Amino acid sequence: MQSSHRNLTQQLVHELGRSILQGKYIVGDSMPSEADLCTQYNVSRTATREAVKMLTAKGLISSRPRQGIKVLELKHWNLFDSDVLSWILIGKPDLYMLRHFLQLRVAVEPEAAFLAAQYATDDNLQDIENALSRMKEAQKGFDDTHEADIEFHKSILAASNNPFFTQLKNFIETALKVNMRFTNRMKAVTEEEFQAHVDIYEHIKNTNAQAASDAAMITQKETLAVVNKQIVNLEREISDKLVTS
Secondary structure, three states: OOOOHHHHHHHHHHHHHHHHOOOOOOOOOOOOOOOHHHHOOOHHHHHHHHHHHHHOOOOOOOOOOOEEEEOOOHHHHOOOHHHHHHHHHHHHHHHHHHHHHHHHHHHHHHHHHHHHHHOOOOHHHHHHHHHHHHHHHHOOOOOOOHHHHHHHHHHHHOOOHHHOOOOOHHHHHHHHHHHHHHHOOOOOOOHHHHHHHHHHHHHHOOHHHHHHHHHHHHEEEEEEEHHHHHHHHEEEEEEHHHHHH
16 A cells, blocks of 8 residues: 555555455445455554444444444435545445436426526537537447547536536536446447527527427436336346246
8 A cells, every 4th residue: 555644545545445345345244344445445543443434424324332433225325426426336226326426417407407598608608518528429439439428427517507416527427337337338429419509509509498408308217218128127037937946
């Protein structure tokens, strides 16, 4: 590990955070004590204690006298924390986690489009248009379809000019990346999907707030419906296996 105290603490935080999200430490299980973590990762007791405090603040663990360090349930995690979001991506997100992401997107993105139609600046509109251009280029193989799509949705959040929505950009980016992982999407968006994005932009540009919101809602609910169907099929498969076993 690096030599500075701050870097040691940060590095240990990321090591432990990744380990939790990758399933090395299971919810409800006890983790190694601070003394054992010091030995295991070859860091000072001070750096270890600070790392434990940081993970506690992120809601991943609890640390109490005579109870030790335990991994907490998902409901306690600070899912808007940029570190936690990055660990989710390198961990083991499942279809249920994806559904949670999409359910929030259904609540947020139509309203962001509504606000963007009211408050977007010329620069905001240009950013959305640039993202659309990148998506078009991706259809021809000249750009990254994933990054272009992510940039489109983040640009709309920014165009809402609501600081709370703007700070959801990392969350939306992670949600899109998790979705792409499950769809294994390597190809660019289809022409129909691209046009759906164009429609949202045109409504925002024309200051038609309700139409922008409705168009965004359609795309979000369609994606959520696909995931819900996958979950139903998965649960049916599990149920069938239990019956035949």
